[in-house]
Amino acid sequence: MQQDSARRSNRDRTEATRADLIAAARKLFTEKSYAETGTPEIVAAAGVTRGALYHHFADKQALFAAVVEQEAAAVADEIERASPPSLDARDALIAGSDAYLAAMRAPGRTRLLLLDGPAVLGRAAMDAIDNRHGNRSLREGLVAAMRAQTMTRLPAEELTALLGAAFDRAALAIEAGASAEDYRAVLMALIEGLSPALPRAPRQARTR
Amino acid sequence: MQQDSARRSNRDRTEATRADLIAAARKLFTEKSYAETGTPEIVAAAGVTRGALYHHFADKQALFAAVVEQEAAAVADEIERASPPSLDARDALIAGSDAYLAAMRAPGRTRLLLLDGPAVLGRAAMDAIDNRHGNRSLREGLVAAMRAQTMTRLPAEELTALLGAAFDRAALAIEAGASAEDYRAVLMALIEGLSPALPRAPRQARTR
């Protein structure tokens, strides 16, 4: 009778414990920083012991990586949802940009993904995560725009990385209290600048 | 007789000890990371005890901040030396850009200034340091170019931050083994894109 809560398969136990740990760690890593969050605090919040943590994750960094991966996926999801394939290249790029900036306003996300992430996991590992999630959208958008002849042809990988870095910096500045409009304007000017052939219509409505 | 080494004024002692600590910390912070470098290791390399460290610096972070400040100043110095006021706005911008990318090739500098710095000190503190040193050059270059009508007028603060972020990302990628030429080309295209009125002459000299 008391089976319902007591009787759980090993796979269910693993899944639940891992999810609890990731959720607790996510909350703490976004409220404080990676360095300021200790594993005793995490496991207390998750309702398990440190033994469970070190059973499921190689070390504190591995748990952090799992949190980052999940959070990056969530951001990418918000972007994809905001820029459906029905939009043309330029509009999709703009919609995706705004969705990214909006998604990064979630408390603590900028520190998790843009400060602690690169420092703790390294730029290489962080690039791999980005390329699986957030930057993938941007890259596809840029490639589409270049294919549609609305953008100068440049190496996609490199352009994605640099524009992505600019977006990241804008997100950080906006969270720090800077004007979102100003940063958005500069970002758009940077992208606009890569569209050579287009007449320089100042602020034409975006119907296409 | 043995005064020469034994007899030192307090100010000399302080200066020497602080310099030794900063130098030792700089070496270790650039070889390993901030987190992987312990204060026992630093003071051993500097030839003092941890008591001296905590006498001169509030904590490990404060020592790190001093190292970052010094390193940022060194980078800014290399940039300024490469872009004298005799150059016109555009040439100075290009020379400064190349000098920055060259300066960031010093081993460990990208991690110190671009990964650990922001994560440990926070973006706000890091911005303050950048604005005193590296970014100042870039900002002045951009403002000069905008004044000379060779660049679209945009908010200087924001444009500097975003272009600076792109430069930073390029430096990281280049250190990771990416093609310096490709990243340089994309950076130049981004800057070039901000020069609207100019005919799209590929590489016209720019006497004014």
Next chain:
DNA sequence: CAACTAACATACAGTCTGCATGTAGGTGAA
């Protein structure tokens, strides 16, 4: 030269990480 202060060295308390060992519960084969 005497009082005072700055520049350290030493010792200690608290906390953290990672691992090694122990145990209870789930699983698969006979």
Next chain:
DNA sequence: TTCACCTACATGCAGACTGTATGTTAGTTG
């Protein structure tokens, strides 16, 4: 069904690190 095995944890421990408090020596000042 049962028994051997394995997975999922809990507990305890070793090493290391940070920051501070206290003690000592060397410089400074009236």
